[in-house]
Amino acid sequence: DTEVTQTPKHLVMGMTNKKSLKCEQHMGHRAMYWYKQKAKKPPELMFVYSYEKLSINESVPSRFSPECPNSSLLNLHLHALQPEDSALYLCASSQAGVLSGNTIYFGEGSWLTVV
Amino acid sequence: QKEVEQNSGPLSVPEGAIASLNCTYSDRVSQSFFWYRQYSGKSPELIMSIYSNGDKEDGRFTAQLNKASQYVSLLIRDSQPSDSATYLCAVMNSGAGSYQLTFGKGTKLSVIP
Numbered sequence: 137d138t139e140v141t142q143t144p145k146h147l148v149m150g151m152t153n154k155k156s157l158k159c160e161q162h163m164g165h166r167a168m169y170w171y172k173q174k175a176k177k178p179p180e181l182m183f184v185y186s187y188e189k190l191s192i193n194e195s196v197p198s199r200f201s202p203e204c205p206n207s208s209l210l211n212l213h214l215h216a217l218q219p220e221d222s223a224l225y226l227c228a229s230s231q232a233g234v235l236s237g238n239t240i241y242f243g244e245g246s247w248l249t250v251v
Numbered sequence: 252q253k254e255v256e257q258n259s260g261p262l263s264v265p266e267g268a269i270a271s272l273n274c275t276y277s278d279r280v281s282q283s284f285f286w287y288r289q290y291s292g293k294s295p296e297l298i299m300s301i302y303s304n305g306d307k308e309d310g311r312f313t314a315q316l317n318k319a320s321q322y323v324s325l326l327i328r329d330s331q332p333s334d335s336a337t338y339l340c341a342v343m344n345s346g347a348g349s350y351q352l353t354f355g356k357g358t359k360l361s362v363i364p
Contacts, residue, residue, distance in 0.1 A: 167349055178339055178354035186349040226294055237302055238283055238343060240352050245294040
């Protein structure tokens, strides 16, 4: 079982709605990630937080707004999304500051449908 | 641009056979390599990690790494229908003070009963 928990598992939202995806891990990891995955494609990195600070933003549109309130939690705030944003959103975590021997663990994902 | 290349398949093998999945990567300084299994509609599940040249075995799975050739592979022995999934090769790279995975496009494996 994954130790990265994502909620909700499924979300349907309108283009004018504001919603949030939530992620929690209790492995003591200090790096957390958001990935987006479209059907039949590999996951694509969106954001990386390291020690609760945003370290990588892969040119993601501002309608996606990440937040890392503490070392265990990661949120993704959604506003004014487009239907093409419908995808599986994956949260992941890993140790920070370590490359050799490090591993990234994924949560079960949140399926987002924008109507 | 850091790239990870995989044969997209599909790869079909009979039940009980060995399935061989291959991956090459472009960043010569990469140190950490992973195979994730992803069932349709599910998130990627880590099945193997390898950090040193050579072979690493875990049950029916063997990962092989050759850093000089920038090549990593996954062998699945005694393949089972439950192994039918997409297998994602991933390489961890550092940048901007943190780490990230670069994925290949995945190889779809079908194990035929």
